[in-house]
Structure formats: C-alpha cells, structure tokens
Amino acid sequence: MAGHSKWANIQHRKGRQDAKRGKVFSKLIKEVTVAARMGGGDPNFNPRLRLAVDKAKAENMPGDNIDRAIKRGTGELEGVNYEEARYEGYGINGAAVMVDCLTDNKTRTVADVRHAFSKFGGNMGTDGCVAFQFTHCGVLMFAPGTDEEALLEAALEAGAEDVVTNEDGSIEVFTSPNDYSEVKEALEKVGFTAEFGEVTMKPDNETELAGEDAEKMQKLLDALESLDDVQEVYTSAVFDE
Numbered sequence: 001m002a003g004h005s006k007w008a009n010i011q012h013r014k015g016r017q018d019a020k021r022g023k024v025f026s027k028l029i030k031e032v033t034v035a036a037r038m039g040g041g042d043p044n045f046n047p048r049l050r051l052a053v054d055k056a057k058a059e060n061m062p063g064d065n066i067d068r069a070i071k072r073g074t075g076e077l078e079g080v081n082y083e084e085a086r087y088e089g090y091g092i093n094g095a096a097v098m099v100d101c102l103t104d105n106k107t108r109t110v111a112d113v114r115h116a117f118s119k120f121g122g123n124m125g126t127d128g129c130v131a132f133q134f135t136h137c138g139v140l141m142f143a144p145g146t147d148e149e150a151l152l153e154a155a156l157e158a159g160a161e162d163v164v165t166n167e168d169g170s171i172e173v174f175t176s177p178n179d180y181s182e183v184k185e186a187l188e189k190v191g192f193t194a195e196f197g198e199v200t201m202k203p204d205n206e207t208e209l210a211g212e213d214a215e216k217m218q219k220l221l222d223a224l225e226s227l228d229d230v231q232e233v234y235t236s237a238v239f240d241e
Helices: 006-018 022-037 047-058 063-074 106-119 148-158 177-189 211-225
Strands: 083-090 098-103 135-140 163-166 171-175 196-203 207-209 230-235 237-239
Touching: 022 047, 022 063, 022 083, 022 098, 047 063, 047 106, 047 177, 083 106, 098 106, 098 207, 098 211, 106 211, 148 163, 148 171, 148 177, 171 177, 177 196, 196 230, 207 211, 211 230
Parallel strands: 207 237
Antiparallel strands: 083 098, 098 230, 135 171, 135 196, 163 171
C-alpha cells in the first residue's frame, strides 16, 4: 500500500471513464438487455437488472431507452442476442487482467481482445488463468475524512461484509454482489453517500506499477476498454502516484 493511494487510483479511473462517455449508453443498454433476458424484466426480483437500471439512471439515460432494452431482453421487442464472454490474461509485469464482454460474434471479439493484448505488451491466457485471483463483490468508496466509526456501525447494520480503512484515509465498504444495492441505499438513508461504487471483480493481491510500466499498462487497459464488445476490464494493476 505504501507507494500508491487508493483514493488517487479511483479518481484516476473515474476521470478516464468520464472521458469515454460516448460508449457508456451502448454498454449500459447491452447490460440491461442481457440482465432482463437472464433473470426477467422486473428489477425487484432481478438483482443484476436492478443494478444495471440504477447505473443507467445514474448516467441520465432516458427511461424509454431503459424500457426498450428490458423489452428486448424479455422478447417483447426484437433485438440482437448478446452472449457473455470472459477473456483472461496478463499485462505489464504479470499484472492480472480479466475482460468481460457482451457480443453477438465471439469469433470477432476474441480476435479483437487477443490483438489488444499482443499489441500493447500483454499476453492473453487460457480460461481460468487469473480468475482465481479475483473476488466478486460490491464495493463502496468513501472519501478521506469520513467518520470511520459511524460508517463502520452503519455499514455492518446494513449488511456489509467488511469495512476497510486505507492508508490514505479513504474507506471501502464491501458487500456481496446481491446485497450491494440494498447496502448502498441503507447507507444513503443515514447520510453516507459513496463517492464511487460498483459491483466488481476485486483483485486479491495488487501489482504496483510506476513510470514507463504504468504508462504501458494504461495503454493496454485503454485498448481493451475501447473495444465495442467489452463491458468491463478488471486488473490487479495499481498505479504509483
């Protein structure tokens, strides 16, 4: 933890995501459609759909767009049939990378992902080569200066699994994937609004990168995230301040 700040890394990530807003709607529509297809069109009984709808609303997506995506998923409207695909590999200095995709053509997608890995100094691996290094969970990040004791009490009462205070003063609240929305809402009701939150694949160990290695790794991540079929990119890499 000594060489990097969790808070700085998360702000860096948010900044890069904000710069790519042109792709955000298309990714969210795909996720809403697939979530509805897999678990039904009622967000109250489909945690994945509820999370996708919440994300879409947070990005100010019009309600009509969300409704149409749900109806395409449930079959009420015609639409493209997307499949889930996950690709794994290694980046600079062996940093683990996991790439989640929604695609209508796996042959195209795997070729694009493999090309990005090879072009920017990574190596695409076999299924399962790095997945064991990640934990599926919800995470809510609170800014340095947040009342640690009060947040801890509220988070545990809301059903969180763990609360961690980082060396830079930021606080992370971890939940099970299915409890994420409920915990987030419960904390907001008592005055704790996270600066950043998501259901993610959290690396069990981090690979710290600095200087030229960090720049190379960022190029690889950017290349993967820019692919049309890619929904999320997870990595064990963290960047030195």
